[in-house]
Amino acid sequence: MVNPPWPLDWQRAWYRAREHVRVNGPVHGGDNLAGVPRRLERWLRHQITHYRELHEGQRQLLADLGLGHQEVERFHAWPGRRRPAADGLAAARVYVTRHGHLAVSWPTTAADGFALGRWLAVQRVRRHTSGHLTRLGRTLTGLDAWWNPPWSVQWQRMWWAARYRLAGLPEGCQWWPGAPETERSMTWLRRQRARRILLHPGQQQLLDALPQHTGAQTPALTASGRREVSDQAWALICPLMPLQQSAGGRWRDHRLLIDGIAHTARTDTPWRDLPAHYRPWQTCYRRYTRWLADGTLHQITALTLPTTDHEWQIAVARRLHRGS
Known part of the structure; x- marks a missing residue:
């Protein structure tokens, strides 16, 4: 084609792609362009991204490479496909608008299924590897100055x-x-x-x-004797508690220890950080391990408790599942 109605640079790139196809066979969108040289892969991904904007003649030439409409659709359906940086930035902007930061966990996904957490993790690795702030990095910093902190x-x-x-x-x-x-x-x-x-x-x-916090702001931290377990829930849990052993000293109140276990699970904090009214934390931890071993805690998490107790019950069940 001597005088195509699209840029000559595009036509030259197509000729290079055709040489690759002659040697290696047609390209496929269904395998996420696996095995295609990096430079050619970038060009093909750009064509797929802007496929709807291409001239009909360009689409026909891409089909000669194996990349027809059906293969383009298969590429978009690939679950782990790489997507353009523009997609990542768009997802990051939406997340910042909605939640105010970019400190997202690895499994976080955008509404359209874009793996935002994984994409940001890759950008952080590239930032550390390159040793300088890229244009993409500067854009992300403009969205959240701490998107890539030197700590976790x-x-x-x-x-x-x-x-x-x-x-x-x-x-x-x-x-x-x-x-x-x-x-x-x-x-x-x-x-x-x-x-x-x-x-x-x-x-x-x-x-x-951060502003200083007071007891008025966080009453749950300072109110002594705070009950995690409601009276209604305790009435159901109490029959599951083991009886006082005949040997040894007097056991500490079962309900207070269940409160301490529920608090630790709900707040996901170390045992050493138990509030003073649950201490000593060692007693609470030893009772936790004992009731974990004999199945008492599993029975408690299987009970149908009042709605107000669901939060700590679910947290305890999650901790049992982790085995911690």
Whole structure:
């Protein structure tokens, strides 16, 4: 084709692709362009992305390479396919608008199925490997200055949770799936402030930027004798509790220990961080391991409890599943 109605650069790239096809056979969208040289792969992906905008003659030439309409559809249906950076940025903008940050976990996906968490993880690796801030990195930094922190993304996500629990969500934002509750966030914050000297200077600055919290803001942390388990739930749980052993000293109140176990599971905090009214934490932990071994805790999580007890019951069941 001497004078095509599209750019000559496109036609030259097509000739290079045709040479590859003559040697290796047609390309396929159903295998996510596996085995295609990197330069040719980028060109083909660009054609697939803008397929609807191509001239009918260009589509026919791509079909001569094996990349017809059906193969383009198969490419889009590929579950783990790589997608253009523009797709990632679009998903990142939507997430920031909705949740206020980009400290997302690996499994996070966008509404259209785009693997946003995995894509951001790849961008972080590329940023560390290149050693300089790319144009894509600068754009992401404009969306969230801490999208790529020098500490764990989990720490950064907890910091956002603590910030929003103290100052409130920005207008128009909403909590992300799995966001920690107030008590867990404040317990985490107290622990970070206690070990502040061990943290990265940037982490210290972020902690200092948070407003101070008081007991009025987090009554669940300061109210002594707080019951995790309701009276109605305890009436169902009590018959499952083992009887007082005849030998040894007096056992500590079963209900208080169940409260402590429920608190630890619900807030997902270490045993050592149990509030004072549940202590000593060693007793609570030993009873947890004993009731885990004899099946008592599994029976408790299988009970039909009041709605107000569902949160801690589900948290305990999740902890049992992890075996921790």
